[in-house]
Amino acid sequence: MALAEYFSKDLLAISQALKKGSVEEFQSVLNKTIVGIAFDDDVQKPEGKATLDLSVRLISRLYPKINFINSVERNKNTEALIKLSKAINPKIEITDEKPSLILSIGKIKLPKALSDIPVFYIGSDGWVIKFSTSSPVGSGDSLIPFAAGSCACIGASNIFRHVFKDFLTDVEFDKDFSLSLITLLSGKENAKQISEVKVGEFILVGFGAIGNGAVWALANTPFVSGQLTIIEPENLDLSNLQRYVLAEERHIEKPKIEIPQEHINNSKLKLNVVQKTWAGFLSEKNIWVIPPVLISIDNAKDRVGVQSSLPKEIINSYTGDNLIGISRHYSFGEEACVVCTYMPTEKKKSFALEAAENLGLLQLNLPNINMEFQMAGYLYSNKGADDQLLQWIADANSIARSELEQYKGVPIQSFYSKFVCGGILMKMKKSESKSGTVEAPLAFQSALAGILLVSEFIIEKAGLRTDKLSTVTQFFPLAPVKDQINPRTFSFPKDVTGRCICADQDFITAYKTKWD
Ligand SMILES: [Zn+2]
Numbered sequence: 001m002a003l004a005e006y007f008s009k010d011l012l013a014i015s016q017a018l019k020k021g022s023v024e025e026f027q028s029v030l031n032k033t034i035v036g037i038a039f040d041d042d043v044q045k046p047e048g049k050a051t052l053d054l055s056v057r058l059i060s061r062l063y064p065k066i067n068f069i070n071s072v073e074r075n076k077n078t079e080a081l082i083k084l085s086k087a088i089n090p091k092i093e094i095t096d097e098k099p100s101l102i103l104s105i106g107k108i109k110l111p112k113a114l115s116d117i118p119v120f121y122i123g124s125d126g127w128v129i130k131f132s133t134s135s136p137v138g139s140g141d142s143l144i145p146f147a148a149g150s151c152a153c154i155g156a157s158n159i160f161r162h163v164f165k166d167f168l169t170d171v172e173f174d175k176d177f178s179l180s181l182i183t184l185l186s187g188k189e190n191a192k193q194i195s196e197v198k199v200g201e202f203i204l205v206g207f208g209a210i211g212n213g214a215v216w217a218l219a220n221t222p223f224v225s226g227q228l229t230i231i232e233p234e235n236l237d238l239s240n241l242q243r244y245v246l247a248e249e250r251h252i253e254k255p256k257i258e259i260p261q262e263h264i265n266n267s268k269l270k271l272n273v274v275q276k277t278w279a280g281f282l283s284e285k286n287i288w289v290i291p292p293v294l295i296s297i298d299n300a301k302d303r304v305g306v307q308s309s310l311p312k313e314i315i316n317s318y319t320g321d322n323l324i325g326i327s328r329h330y331s332f333g334e335e336a337c338v339v340c341t342y343m344p345t346e347k348k349k350s351f352a353l354e355a356a357e358n359l360g361l362l363q364l365n366l367p368n369i370n371m372e373f374q375m376a377g378y379l380y381s382n383k384g385a386d387d388q389l390l391q392w393i394a395d396a397n398s399i400a401r402s403e404l405e406q407y408k409g410v411p412i413q414s415f416y417s418k419f420v421c422g423g424i425l426m427k428m429k430k431s432e433s434k435s436g437t438v439e440a441p442l443a444f445q446s447a448l449a450g451i452l453l454v455s456e457f458i459i460e461k462a463g464l465r466t467d468k469l470s471t472v473t474q475f476f477p478l479a480p481v482k483d484q485i486n487p488r489t490f491s492f493p494k495d496v497t498g499r500c501i502c503a504d505q506d507f508i509t510a511y512k513t514k515w516d
Pocket of ligand 1: 336337338339340341494495500501502503
């Protein structure tokens with residue numbers, strides 16, 4: 001067995017993407033899969049190097065066996081990649097066996113013996129992502145990492161779709177394409193000669209899965225100069241390794257914020273890390289004039305908090321059900337603000353009801369017991385998981401009570417986060433997967449959201465876009481790239497109900513006083 005320790009979280013993410021299939025089927029498919037990562041000397045170029053690095057970071061988090069196929073004899077380069085794979089999953093198997101499919105970087109000519117398996121050729125040329133299923137696309141030699149990183153995510157998505165094709169309805173693979181990150185359309189628009197981009201001060205809020213993709217991109221952008229503050233209060237949990245591209249096993253239980261410090265070593269980009277929430281950061285700093293904010297947090301409440309503090313510019317990023325979103329907010333009061341894009345359109349379930357549902361408790365139908373009310377009781381006081389709760393969970397999910405003994409007394413919030421959000425319940429049930437409403441994107445999905453977030457910011461600061469784009473760009477990571485459809489850029493309407501803060505005269509006046 002070479003599946004990762006945090007494999008239950010991988011299962012949760014897989015089941016959410018596929019919507020059908022069982023835990024045992026996923027496990028058996030993965031155990032049979034060997035992913036080949038092929039490359040040649042193109043990985044000496046900055047773009048090829050970045051593509052290879054991110055590919056290894058993505059593939060090692062999910063697949064138990066990798067075969068590195070290098071045109072040069074096994075050299076130092078491969079040794080470093082093996083080391084990186086093992087730091088991500090110490091149980092990973094590096095093998096010389098014939099791969100099931102290949103992700104190919106550079107212009108390597110693959111041996112005839114491999115001509116019968118699918119190959120996904122990935123690469124980039126400056127700001128342009130390149131992809132083919134028939135012939136090598138090569139890597140450019142610019143210092144721009146965004147297309148180079150994006151092609152690794154799209155390659156990983158095609159590998160995923162191929163490996164799990166029997167579980168996907170209407171599965172479609174990418175056809176040969178090139179996509180410019182400047183226009184977000186097919187084509188070759190490019191600006192390869194890039195000199196120093198001075199971005200001034202900016203803030204990245206949230207160093208979660210998207211934040212990891214964002215910092216990976218920033219760490220590979222040597223031409224940016226400025227001052228970056230990263231705000232993130234939490235410590236790293238084992239299950240985070242499933243999709244945090246910069247995280248390794250050694251980071252578990254340590255503050256997440258320590259990771260960016262290991263990676264950003266551009267002397268022109270001053271890094272400041274703050275182990276606080278957004279609200280905690282604001283109240284300590286007491287700042288009024290807030291620099292541009294890149295949002296990579298996973299909850300609507302904090303996004304609203306950032307918008308309410310009225311920075312001049314915000315770029316927001318998010319992942320949803322097989323979806324990546326980027327939204328641009330440069331003129332509060334005139335165009336849709338961040339809050340406009342989160343205005344509730346239907347009544348939201350209480351967290352207690354959602355938790356009871358995700359634990360399977362609603363199926364119990366015990367007379368005179370309201371499970372939403374019961375859960376609220378546990379959550380309100382963060383009570384430990386007791387015999388009664390564990391028995392309910394065991395009964396509702398047909399799990400032996402003894403299997404749950406290890407959780408007795410664990411405070412409910414940490415129990416819920418490990419047991420449900422970490423995918424353990426789903427693994428224990430061994431049944432047809434139902435992941436409920438827990439959000440668990442795949443690694444390539446979050447990484448791509450983070451890369452696009454930073455790419456948008458740099459394009460804006462470098463003034464590379466002649467035509468202004470509409471507010472929102474959405475990308476469907478399990479669907480093929482198609483011009484104007486995937487990714488799709490569209491104008492998001494400003495809230496007209498008058499409930500949004502951008503319709504509030506006090507907020508508008510405050511914004512104008514600050515920035516005019
Ligand atoms: Zn608004």
